Amino acid sequence: MNEHLYKELDWRLRVFDSLSFPTLILKPDRSIVSANQIFLQKYAVEMDQVIGKRCHQVFYGAETCPNKVCPFEKVISDKSGTSAMRRFTTRTGKRLYEDRVFSPILDDNGEVAYIMESVRDVTRQKHLELALKETEDFLEKVILGSPIAIVAADRYGHILLMNPAAEELFGYTNTFAIRHVTAHQLYPSGTASSIMRQLKQSRGKLPSVRTTIVNAQGEEIPVDLTASIIYEDEEEVATVGIYTDLREKLAVERKLKDAQAQLAQSEKMASLGQLAAGVAHEINNPLTGILFYANLKLEKMVPEDPEREDVEAVVEDVKRCRDIVQNLLAYSRQSSPMKDIIQLNAIVNQSLTLVRDPKMFRNVKIERDFSDEMMLVHVDKNQISQVIINLVINAVSAMAGAGTLTLRTYRDKVRGKAYLEVSDTGCGIAAEHLSKIFDPFYTTKAPGEGTGLGLSTAYGLIKENKGNIRVSRTSAEGTTFVLEFELYQAVQDPTAEAEEEM
Ligand SMILES: Nc1ncnc2c1ncn2[C@@H]1O[C@H](COP(=O)(O)OP(=O)(O)OP(=O)(O)O)[C@@H](O)[C@H]1O
Ligand SMILES: [Mg+2]
CATH class of the missing domain: 3.30.565.10 (Histidine kinase-like ATPase, C-terminal domain)
Structure with a gap:
């Protein structure tokens, strides 16, 4: 071999050994041709323990490959790289995740001569990913299960989320709202802009305001609203509103007010009734007397008596007074x-x-x-x-x-x-x-x-x-x-x- 060739080979071997991930070179029949230094260190093996072995013998210590699908077939047929995630548990019970990247090395005819397999330990990322997913799932459950209506919209007012309580309050389904509704439609005209203005003035957090929303049927509903702007890298990305339906509370308040007014009314009626009864009783007796004597006088008068009309007028007026007294007695509940x-x-x-x-x-x-x-x-x-x-x-x-x-x-x-x-x-x-x-x-x-x-x-x-x-x-x-x-x-x-x- 000439010097030039040696140099070339040396250079390639150095590249192979400097790869940061444990890497193997295999033939399409899955027999190992070479392993880099990191591979040998990581799996604590000598080069001659792996050369000529099949990959499943090294990785699983098994004579046949336990994987249902082998990425080799795909790499050979497509002549392009692929990757596969491997999950396994160590003897000490630790769960590990490896991302394996398979890259074809083609010969002069363009056929796959070798396959390079790099193993990347992604256990940490995978654990973080799982933890994040768990948190996300938990938050989703909290939001979905919340009896309080929550709506999120982006900075242009497009609805991003409506939890089931909000679906019930507004009368839209989450999917419909995301596609067809904007935040402005959830309020009477002008209200959404005014809320946004207040939100910005109060630095993105609106503690609690009484306002009105409009549901899918066009009904206006009084609510208590708490809202906040969500920022990402100091940029406004979304607004979240939390709504409490006030209809029931206001109805109870109204009932209470009505009951108080009724109580005041009946107290007033009772004292007025007492007064009326007293006056009616006092007036009833003299009225009976006046009526009696006026009638007596009338009986004694001849029809052409010039004063007869006057006495008749007295009788009429006294009768009117008697009717008034009768009514007062009825009001003060003195009738039987x-x-x-x-x-x-x-x-x-x-x-x-x-x-x-x-x-x-x-x-x-x-x-x-x-x-x-x-x-x-x-x-x-x-x-x-x-x-x-x-x-x-x-x-x-x-x-x-x-x-x-x-x-x-x-x-x-x-x-x-x-x-x-x-x-x-x-x-x-x-x-x-x-x-x-x-x-x-x-x-x-x-x-x-x-x-x-x-x-x-x-x-x-x-x-x-x-x-x-x-x-x-x-x-x-x-x-x-x-x-x-x-x-x-x-x-x-x-x-x-x-x-x-x-
Ligand atoms: N159906 C009604 N529509 C509008 N106002 C009414 C009605 N019923 C009562 N009111 C108001 O209540 C007042 C009191 O009624 P109330 O029957 O006690 O007295 P009144 O009709 O004025 O006189 P009276 O009944 O003694 O002839 C009335 O003067 C009227 O202003
Ligand atoms: Mg009347």
Whole structure:
């Protein structure tokens, strides 16, 4: 061999030995031709222990290769490199990962003459990869399982993630949101930009704000929002929003406020009732006296007496005063009810016949929306009629004589209640007047047109009959008053209800 050739060979051997990874040169029949120094060190073998051996004899100490697929076949057929991951456990129980890279060495005809196999220990990377995956899986489980709605969007507002709680709140599936929804669509117009502005002003962290979101159906939902911007290398990459649905909380707050208002109202009614009862009692006796003597005087007068008209006027006015006192007594619940068991629909029908003043109802359409279920109530039917008449008269006057008056009855068996709704298409009641309409003498009508005793009387009579009266709706489109009664439960005769069930 000439010197030049020696030099060339020496140089190639040096390259082979300086490879940082343990490396073998094999023939296509898998017999080992050479191993570099690092290989010998790493596997603690001598060169002559490996030369001529098959790779599986060195790696696995096995006569046949235990691998189902051998990368050699692919390298030989494709004449290009490939790699394979090998996982194994050492005798001390350590789990190791090796990445093996197979590179073909071609002869002058372009056929695979040798295969170079480098072994790279990737145990550390693999363990890090596994740990990262575990953390990712864990975080994913936390986000997916969270009962709190979480949405992430990129800096352009494209949705990146919507967890199941957010899917439920917003009404989109995660996949649909990622493809078709932007963060701006999740809020009423202008809100998303304003949130982003606040977020930037508060250095990427918005602790908690009350805002409104819009769901897939276009419904606006009040929420509590916590948001933050995620930065990577000081660059804004995403925004995450955490939403708490406030509907339930607000409903409870509203109920509490209503209950407080009702309590205040009934306290006021009770003290006004006491006052009214006192005044009514004091006035009742002198009124009876005035009426008695005025009538007496009238009886003694001849028809052509010039003073007769004056005395008649006194009798009329005193009667009016007596009616007022009667109403006050009803309001302060000083009247004594005569209760019967009666169908609610029957009382409503009877009341309508009593109130039907043709002039007043000329342009009023009356709609009866009666439930045909059994709705027995234990009440004084004359008193309840008076209540209904008062409500109907108010409704018709609120409609200035033209519109639709609807009387609806229904029951709630679970609560044991029967209801009558009296709705009109009238002018409605201003919010600031609502707390006063049941007060005696509160009226918005012109003097002489109303005394303001209709609703206070109705209130007293309804309470006397163990019921409730309230305004359930009022706006410029009209008003609905609801009367609530206890359903009569035939305790002594259980068959009555049973028959009805059949
Ligand atoms: N259906 C209704 N629509 C609009 N406002 C109403 C309605 N019912 C009552 N109101 C308001 O409540 C006030 C009090 O009613 P209430 O029946 O006690 O007295 P009134 O109708 O004014 O007088 P009275 O009934 O003694 O003739 C009314 O003056 C009116 O302002
Ligand atoms: Mg009235």
